[in-house]
Amino acid sequence: MTDQRLGIKTRRTTLADVAQLTGVSVGTVSKALNDRDGISQDTRDAVLAAAEKLSFRPNSLARGLLSGRTNTVGLLTNDLEGRFSLPMLMGAEDAFGAQQLSVFLCDARGDAIREQHYVGSLLDRQVDGILVVADRANPRPPLTGRIPVPVVYAYGPSSDPDDVSVITDDVEGGRHGAMHLMDIGRRRLVYIGGDPTYLASSQRADGALEALRSRGLSPVVEPAFGSWTEAWGRQATLMMLDRAPDLDGIMCGSDQIARGALDVLREQGRSVPGDIAVIGYDNWRPLAEQSRPQLSTVDMNFEELGRTAARLLFRRLAGEHVEGLHVVTPSLVTRSSTVS
Amino acid sequence: MTDQRLGIKTRRTTLADVAQLTGVSVGTVSKALNDRDGISQDTRDAVLAAAEKLSFRPNSLARGLLSGRTNTVGLLTNDLEGRFSLPMLMGAEDAFGAQQLSVFLCDARGDAIREQHYVGSLLDRQVDGILVVADRANPRPPLTGRIPVPVVYAYGPSSDPDDVSVITDDVEGGRHGAMHLMDIGRRRLVYIGGDPTYLASSQRADGALEALRSRGLSPVVEPAFGSWTEAWGRQATLMMLDRAPDLDGIMCGSDQIARGALDVLREQGRSVPGDIAVIGYDNWRPLAEQSRPQLSTVDMNFEELGRTAARLLFRRLAGEHVEGLHVVTPSLVTRSSTVS
DNA sequence: CTGTTAGCGCGTTCAA
DNA sequence: TTGAACGCGCTAACAG
Numbered sequence A, B: 001m002t003d004q005r006l007g008i009k010t011r012r013t014t015l016a017d018v019a020q021l022t023g024v025s026v027g028t029v030s031k032a033l034n035d036r037d038g039i040s041q042d043t044r045d046a047v048l049a050a051a052e053k054l055s056f057r058p059n060s061l062a063r064g065l066l067s068g069r070t071n072t073v074g075l076l077t078n079d080l081e082g083r084f085s086l087p088m089l090m091g092a093e094d095a096f097g098a099q100q101l102s103v104f105l106c107d108a109r110g111d112a113i114r115e116q117h118y119v120g121s122l123l124d125r126q127v128d129g130i131l132v133v134a135d136r137a138n139p140r141p142p143l144t145g146r147i148p149v150p151v152v153y154a155y156g157p158s159s160d161p162d163d164v165s166v167i168t169d170d171v172e173g174g175r176h177g178a179m180h181l182m183d184i185g186r187r188r189l190v191y192i193g194g195d196p197t198y199l200a201s202s203q204r205a206d207g208a209l210e211a212l213r214s215r216g217l218s219p220v221v222e223p224a225f226g227s228w229t230e231a232w233g234r235q236a237t238l239m240m241l242d243r244a245p246d247l248d249g250i251m252c253g254s255d256q257i258a259r260g261a262l263d264v265l266r267e268q269g270r271s272v273p274g275d276i277a278v279i280g281y282d283n284w285r286p287l288a289e290q291s292r293p294q295l296s297t298v299d300m301n302f303e304e305l306g307r308t309a310a311r312l313l314f315r316r317l318a319g320e321h322v323e324g325l326h327v328v329t330p331s332l333v334t335r336s337s338t339v340s
Numbered sequence C: 001c002t003g004t005t006a007g008c009g010c011g012t013t014c015a016a
Numbered sequence D: 001t002t003g004a005a006c007g008c009g010c011t012a013a014c015a016g
Helices: A015-022 A026-033 A041-053 A060-067 A085-097 A112-124 A170-183 A199-214 A230-243 A255-267 A302-317 B015-022 B026-033 B041-053 B060-067 B085-097 B112-124 B170-183 B199-214 B230-243 B255-267 B302-317
Strands: A072-077 A102-107 A129-133 A151-154 A164-168 A189-193 A249-252 A277-279 A297-299 A325-328 A331-333 B072-077 B102-107 B129-133 B151-154 B164-168 B189-193 B249-252 B277-279 B297-299 B325-328 B331-333
Touching: A015 A026, A015 A041, A026 A041, A060 B060, A072 A085, A072 A112, A085 A102, A085 A129, A085 A302, A085 B102, A102 A112, A102 B085, A129 A302, A151 A302, A164 A302, A170 A189, A170 A199, A170 A249, A170 A277, A170 A297, A170 A331, A189 A199, A189 A230, A189 A255, A230 A249, A230 A255, A249 A255, A255 A277, A255 B255, A302 A325, B015 B026, B015 B041, B026 B041, B072 B085, B072 B112, B085 B102, B085 B129, B085 B302, B102 B112, B129 B302, B151 B302, B164 B302, B170 B189, B170 B199, B170 B249, B170 B277, B170 B297, B170 B331, B189 B199, B189 B230, B189 B255, B230 B249, B230 B255, B249 B255, B255 B277, B302 B325
Parallel strands: A072 A102, A072 A129, A129 A151, A151 A164, A164 A325, A189 A249, A249 A277, B072 B102, B072 B129, B129 B151, B151 B164, B164 B325, B189 B249, B249 B277
Antiparallel strands: A102 B102, A297 A331, B297 B331
């Protein structure tokens, strides 16, 4: 495609072209190509040959106009900076892919007006359904207005419990991490959380504390919350070391925080995991795999989350009624910051 | 939208509905809504009121079928892990947004078969154009087959020079970084590059060396290439320090490499930027802003790249002929790893 | 000024 | 087994 002759508007080949070449009617061609019966083998072959020769491809606009189904969904995200929507898109594509579904991606950038605008635009384009991906686990207000297609919320659930949402279980994730540390024999644990305005922050901590309690333990220093940054991880780790010099395990609300912790520990001459084991949250590869030592962490399984959301959307598209809330369980990824 | 009554198929409101409510014909409604003339003010008002009341929105499938224009483009990427396509999408959305354009996002995952499949699917959906985003700056083979719409390649150019491509100037970026280090008085410089199979690797190094030469300098140690990882950055930095203990500046092929360098320098007791200044490449915020000290680096301006690609696509859509190769110049972001 | 008609490309009736 | 006709929702071309 080296030439740029655009004005020429090389008309796409249509059913009529195939019909003409084959010498039959468009209706017959349609039947032949769609494997409907009531067609002789001979004409079917002739049609297929002609279609092949003209490299005919059906116009899905026309098809959608007629059938009311476009095999198209909208993915409305608020997190294009981030690491949530993309694995989710991959998962959704996996689930959709087999069904020949395409995805409109719109980034609302956290702006409700923009979001509303995109919803309108998606509906104008007759999408069959909408996937809404949040940038945080906090519940969010549902899309407003009359939405004549099914909607599935992912990561951040709709605040309306009747809406269909897929979320991660942050409590379970926190529990997982704590259990792991206790399983490898750690008893003097602390928790460094992220931004306290994030629901994920408190829930992960809650899960961790609950796990400790279940084994008769409690953290040796009160959990601390700050921000999702390495700087906070460093600062909080220093503080924890100061208040509990004999601690033997640090649970972190994110991999960035854990990375800060690891750096401080190394600089303080504490061996990891020998003296102190560290666990993160996110399994954000560039960080978790590049830290020293490599970071054990909790993976929210975003692709699975995306696949689940896509499957739920399918079921709704098929007219099935589905429950409001669906949970994807995180899993533990062990690397050398907890086990050697 | 709390209910899930799907079977009911609440039919979307159409021109005919508005026409009926207003008591005029569909043609009249169409004219009124599209601001065509030949309509009395009274009927126009009545139509607008009715449309508003029924919250009518035109079906863009029907419109596209008729006009041949769908106001839709495909974004074919090979880098959804990464940090290239997303800022690019933002830029493209910015440029498109004003024109009410929507984007189909497809992730080919580096697989030519999958890519071909997606191209077909995009064309079936009658996209007006296609944006191809690579995961590396190396030239790539053009899309194959008859593509009846304009294509613009971004980041990684098409190997066919007549195709329209937007690229970053890695040579200039490398030069920028080197110039900056020399401007702050550094003379004993080394270069640590990334994966040598990436064109970006050699080009950034070339630019840096060229800048040195232009001031009568050459690196105090031969440039070294490895991978785009912190581990390589650490390893290479140790090696450089060993071979040239008195070096006073390190240029890195990526922020990850630079991050590794910073960590080693701190551990070796070298002050940054006091003893040694460090500059990265990418301006990957989570890394560059969280390192100690914060990292000066080269920003490829991906959003600008996306905007440029989108604008070029527009011009092609408008039938304009555009040159094959377009270059976006990177810019320097200074933080405290080079200036205090 | 407004209504009617034709057709965009396709799938699905019905007759033949 | 095939063809002709209709309609999906819309805009453009005419007629009135």
